[in-house]
Amino acid sequence: xxxxxxxxxxxxTGWRVILLIWGAILASLxxxxxxxxxxxxxxxxxxxxxxxxxxxxxxxxxxSFITLFMVHYLRKFLLRTINSIVNSSQTSSLQHPAVxxxxxxxxxxxxxxxxxxxxxxxxxxxxxxxxxxxxLLIISAAAMIYFRPRKDELLxxxxxxxAQRKK
Numbered sequence: 001x002x003x004x005x006x007x008x009x010x011x012x013t014g015w016r017v018i019l020l021i022w023g024a025i026l027a028s029l030x031x032x033x034x035x036x037x038x039x040x041x042x043x044x045x046x047x048x049x050x051x052x053x054x055x056x057x058x059x060x061x062x063x064s065f066i067t068l069f070m071v072h073y074l075r076k077f078l079l080r081t082i083n084s085i086v087n088s089s090q091t092s093s094l095q096h097p098a099v100x101x102x103x104x105x106x107x108x109x110x111x112x113x114x115x116x117x118x119x120x121x122x123x124x125x126x127x128x129x130x131x132x133x134x135x136l137l138i139i140s141a142a143a144m145i146y147f148r149p150r151k152d153e154l155l156x157x158x159x160x161x162x163a164q165r166k167k
Contacts, residue, residue: 007096011158014099018106018149025110026144029117029137036124036133045128053127060119064136067116068143071109075147078105079157098158106149113147116140 047053079102120136123129 007158010094010096011099011154014096014103015149015151015154018099018103018154021103022106022110022144022149025107025114026141028114029141029144032117032121033133033137036121036130040128040130043125043128045126047126051126053129056126057123057129057132060123060136061132064116064119064139067112068139071112071143071147074112075105075109078108079153096158098154098161101161102149102154102157109147110144113140113143116143 117137117140120133120140123136124133
């Protein structure tokens with residue numbers, strides 16, 4: 001009984017940390033937008049006219065869509081518990097093993113999705129391309145909200161790890 005209450009407490013504490021980190025990564029997109037809006041009037045673009053900006057733009061949009069596709073499968077791969085057999089000595093630590101695994105998954109996928117917004121910032125500073133900035137920031141934010149942390153995934157992961165430990 002005490003062990004189960006301790007596990008629930010560890011999961012709840014870890015869940016709050018996961019949401020805090022994910023929220024901070026999501027909020028960074030807003031910070032990028034604010035910074036770009038603030039410097040837009042003073043921004044001077046001195047770029048080589050031979051630089052293929054359209055090609056770079058299409059390449060970054062292509063990488064963005066590949067990233068979206070990749071995150072979908074990477075998330076599933078990272079949440080598998082096949083190779084995450086947990087020793088009983090690890091469960092007595094302050095952090096639940098499922099929280100650690102889920103946190104790593106959230107950080108990796110959120111960072112990849114944030115990179116889409118960063119591509120928009122790059123295009124903005126290279127060519128003062130505000131439409132690409134807005135488009136890529138919106139795609140990034142929408143994907144981060146779609147792939148947001150879900151407590152039921154964390155609880156399911158915890159249950160899978162517990163079942164695996166009993167084998």
